[in-house]
Amino acid sequence: MASTVRKTFIFSLLSLLYLFSIVASHQHRHPLDPLTPSEFNLVRTIIENSYSGSNHSLTFHYVGLDDPDKQTTLSWVSNPNTTLAPPRRAFVITRLDKDTHEIIVDLSTNSIISDQIYHGHGYPLLTSNEQVAALQLPMTYPPFVESVKRRGLNLSDVVCSTSIVGWFGEAETSRILKIPCFYIDGTVNLYMRPLEGITVVVDIDEMKITGYYDRFRVPVPKAGGTDYRASEQKPPFSPQLRTLATMQPDGPGFEIDGHTIRWADWAFHLGFDVRAGPIISLASIYDLEQQKFRQVMYRGHISELFVPYMDPTEEWYYKTYFDAGEFGFGQSAVSLEPFADCPAHAVFMDGYFAGQDGKPIKISNVFCIFEKYAGNVMWRHTEIGIPGKVIREVRPDVSLVVRMVSTVGNYDYILDWEFKPSGSIKVGVGLSGVLEVKGVSYTHTDQIKQDLYGTLLAENTIGVYHDHFLTYHLDLDVDGVSNSFVKSNLETKRVTDNISPRKSYWTVVSKTAKTEADARIQLGLKPAELVVVNPNKRTKVGNHIGYSLIPGSATSPLLSDDDYPQIRGAFTKYNVWVTPYNKSEKWAGGLYMDRSRGDDTLAIWSLRNRAIENKDIVLWYTMGFHHVPCQEDFPIMPTLTGGFELRPTNFFERNPVLKTKPHKNVYWPNCTTTRT
């Protein structure tokens, strides 16, 4: 009892100290800053203590900043010195004795504001600890040990991974994973050496194997040629690529102030979330003519991924991943390698997330920030039309890139947010890493008589067809919060005046979307311009100011609408959706993605057909790739890139980079270079 009293006293004292420090730092904290290690610990302590007294199984599945009220945040941004910042709160999802809890913790009062049990379908993010625990279970499970032995393999060279199982109509679900296993004798590229034919089912709440099936045996693909480590490569080698040594004589052009980044005419806030990865907030651009910053995007981040494999067989049908909501894009982020993942002149930032026990885990170098000099031209013109003159004006392009890499098991996702001085925001995704492959008995395509659902990449190795869809939440606030979405179709017109020698031309027919149904768009069918406009603001000559979505990698699903994974991933049905701003509508597949049933997706919200004209609206864009693997993807994929652009469209009175000063010429420096 004394011990408890002492603990309570010490806790109160510490809390008080925490309180003071939080209040003190609160004045300098940006309301959108991600939770700090101290705050993670505070949250953990508060929640743990709320359950103290008996033995509980408590695991933390999501700990993130609870989005502060948007209006309050915008008011604070306009007047940070005189306005009270919105209170900092954490939104937490825990599992407590097999219940899922949604908890809001107020970090200024150190108290739990609400704690509700979630009774719906689906489960929160998987934690790293429970996956690690689950994948070790087969090693001591006699039937598995026997299966390995029967295949003539050494158990000590077997490693396992985890796969979600999705939902296929089951009335009841529990938290289960399946455990695919691999053979790493002779290679570290486990994914290229699958142990096919075995299904291991683990209930991760019970943390035990609840199902096992060894259905068939095929050879494990060979190790030879699968290792990608530089140390393992043998001659002959390709010609050595030459390096470029770079330096910025005047230093980098960006300033980082906490999580706020300023560069050229841009200012924005960079956050990190365990589920979304990078979050860009409060992106605004300085307008030379208006002499002030103008809002562009309140918040932009990845909302969900959908990676379904196209193999309906027993061991593959369920591989239909939702990487952000199941595994956490931020949780899966990896440390960037200087001079390789990012150019030599990049700077780095760390990120933090809460582990299963609520304690903060650091990912060092989770972001890199750099000025990108790709050798492109910002604008140019050579004029020879004026007699006696040759005029030439050329401006080289520079942009600012924020990069993060997330490795979800086998695949590496390189995520770029690129800001251009011209006012464009370019979102880039690079896919690299390792394919998921299926072991088969075939060693040549001539032997194959039926559909194997993929490409034979090497002997015994099928690269299974699959898709990657990435859905972005883009809360644009074009020069203000009240926006509309305008779809401008390009329509062919016949010339009917019997005067013009022309028979046709195209013109623009614009329609403002009134409700959500007007703004669900599958791209590729008809040419159109898609613009988020501010209907209350026009340029001097009367055009509505706006930002266009310039699509790229616009891919649509090929699964049937009634297929379970497609029900859960129904947010991919359209490339473009527009919804009215709603704080709870962040995750396009729903808050609880693991074993979700598709009842809380963007597609479901949109059925309400709400009004979206001259309101605070959110744009959702889905890009993707249909991936037919080829041998060049074996044993590791050269980066496949895609992306899209948000481009100012009558946002400015004229070209915003017209007055960019020409590049200063810099000759080869007289240098010595230091190598490692």
Next chain:
Amino acid sequence: MASTVRKTFIFSLLSLLYLFSIVASHQHRHPLDPLTPSEFNLVRTIIENSYSGSNHSLTFHYVGLDDPDKQTTLSWVSNPNTTLAPPRRAFVITRLDKDTHEIIVDLSTNSIISDQIYHGHGYPLLTSNEQVAALQLPMTYPPFVESVKRRGLNLSDVVCSTSIVGWFGEAETSRILKIPCFYIDGTVNLYMRPLEGITVVVDIDEMKITGYYDRFRVPVPKAGGTDYRASEQKPPFSPQLRTLATMQPDGPGFEIDGHTIRWADWAFHLGFDVRAGPIISLASIYDLEQQKFRQVMYRGHISELFVPYMDPTEEWYYKTYFDAGEFGFGQSAVSLEPFADCPAHAVFMDGYFAGQDGKPIKISNVFCIFEKYAGNVMWRHTEIGIPGKVIREVRPDVSLVVRMVSTVGNYDYILDWEFKPSGSIKVGVGLSGVLEVKGVSYTHTDQIKQDLYGTLLAENTIGVYHDHFLTYHLDLDVDGVSNSFVKSNLETKRVTDNISPRKSYWTVVSKTAKTEADARIQLGLKPAELVVVNPNKRTKVGNHIGYSLIPGSATSPLLSDDDYPQIRGAFTKYNVWVTPYNKSEKWAGGLYMDRSRGDDTLAIWSLRNRAIENKDIVLWYTMGFHHVPCQEDFPIMPTLTGGFELRPTNFFERNPVLKTKPHKNVYWPNCTTTRT
């Protein structure tokens, strides 16, 4: 008479000397090298002398290398030391006394092999001289002088340009141009200050004005805000962008040997043509496993552009440009500005073309070649799935770029051919420069009640809607000359086995195109992989080796098929065509583009529906942009980029850059830098 004898003697002597030098250099000349200044002069002299004796009006409209026989060239490439190079010939189009002549000159025998008059429709490339002469005519034409005066303008501030007139069903045509004029008082940006309402028609064979119409007057848009010269800009200025100083410590990774370029695993030949601009030939890639170079592309170049404006009114209906065939993409190429058009570490090459008098004209710095370090990742993977290890392998990406810029009047086209170590060839197009605008009386959109065929960009200034289509001739020879074109549709399949919990998946259904009709593809409708394969070669596990077309900026025309410009530009109807190799089929709109009637386009050739399976085939790809101008494009456009990729697909046994050595780390050099 004596003078003639002397001239003839001197000429013979000079010819003999020329002959010796040509023969001598012939041994070292690559058969695909563009014509040299000496060769241009030789061609001119030979042709001039063939007409000597009476007064002729002789103008040179096209002088280029006559494509040597493909088989002979390929034989020579395989064995340059023991095989005789194909003879060098020039293909020349002249106008002689108003006839169009097609002439082939043999540069080894210094003789004219053939000289035929072309009796068909259309005319050859316009020359710079005749355009300059034509645009000066209005200045001394009284009605025009009167029109300028009536508008209250000074004739000395008027400059004119040239526009082709196309063909709109006229039974007879002659070589005419229309002359748009502009007002440069207060700016060099002539295009932003059009004198609207005036039509000047010039017959350029007669070189006189044959038509004049001053139909209406509207204000000339103001000069203020239109000048783009750095020297003319006034504060406030945007934040100064920081420079990057670069150096390659080990020097550039490429070697240039005449016109042959070697870099990383690539080798290719770079040519220059007055009509096409850059020509990439004999692109082949070194295969580490096979220990030899393997063919990828025999020749690739721009075949035609099509830039139709969407305004059917009197002064605009005919603005339907075919920039390569009418103006010459090479002829319109401009000198690149070091440190601005290309990175600091780029190298440059000059280009030559023949002027109207046949004499060579040099464009210095017409090409730049540089290694592009955009900070991208070639491939990467972080592996945490093996207990006790964290494995991380990252390779930064480098590519080689060949760049040329062509400025056709107002528009600047930045053309890139990018070679990646992974075996991809990426073609990039950047559009910058100045829009074509139309003068109107309106100063605000509220005043506009009818379709003005464009966007009001500034007071009195409409940016007219238009398209840019660029059609590429891509003679891929995938590991050999005999190829096929395979279209692999991604098709949804329903699961019918009642076992799998899945209801659907997609699979690949491949069809080899047998005839041309099978390979006309409008993109965007159905997802498909498009692969040029070698049906006679397979990888070790049996996949057909190939190169895929990864489309980008795939845009389709919106003009009616029966509209005259669309008849002439019918090659844009499909994004993809495949034809059997035919030496004469180079220019997708036909050999004679000016005033063409569409009777010799790619669409016409394709109607023959020739066999294209397991033959020497050519791929044609059309990319494009529908351009709805916006105020950010005023008074000069930030570069809009697009492009496509040719990517190896089961061409290699495995990832060809797997064994790329990791980048050497280079720290900040201790430097001094020199500035200009």
